[in-house]
Amino acid sequence: MAEDPRKVGERPVPPPFMWGCPECARLLLRLGRQWAAAEGCFWEQLQLARHIAAAHPDDVPPQHINGCDLCPYYARCKDEAALIWAQHRARDLFMPPSIARLI
Structure with a gap:
């Protein structure tokens, strides 16, 4: 990550399904x-996004509108x-938008 993590904004609280999944929890x-x-x-971001897209496709957020x-x-x-694209959108679940939407 090229940016200082203290300056990118707050990370979102991951949704409950991520804490209920042992692999998501481990990767988080x-x-x-x-x-x-x-x-x-x-x-680590890529691994978690890849896991969510593959194991939890119904929980991947919809297309970003703006x-x-x-x-x-x-x-x-x-x-x-x-x-x-699913991995790109899944990053919104655990990364600040300023980072989540870079890839």
Whole structure:
């Protein structure tokens, strides 16, 4: 993560389904431990978003309506981008918008 985690805004409280899933909980705790590490927590973000998109597709948030440059691009793409778009939207569940919408 290129930005100082203390300056990106508040992280959202993850929804209950994430705490009820042992894999989500494990990945959330791992993300939390890496949050302020010098090397960042990019990999941890990707792993958690990938897990949510694959294991909890009904809990992935809908398309961002305002302020997202990537959603319109992903929406135009066919099947090859569907999983990446779901991961992009899933990041809203556990990352501040200023970071969640970067990829």
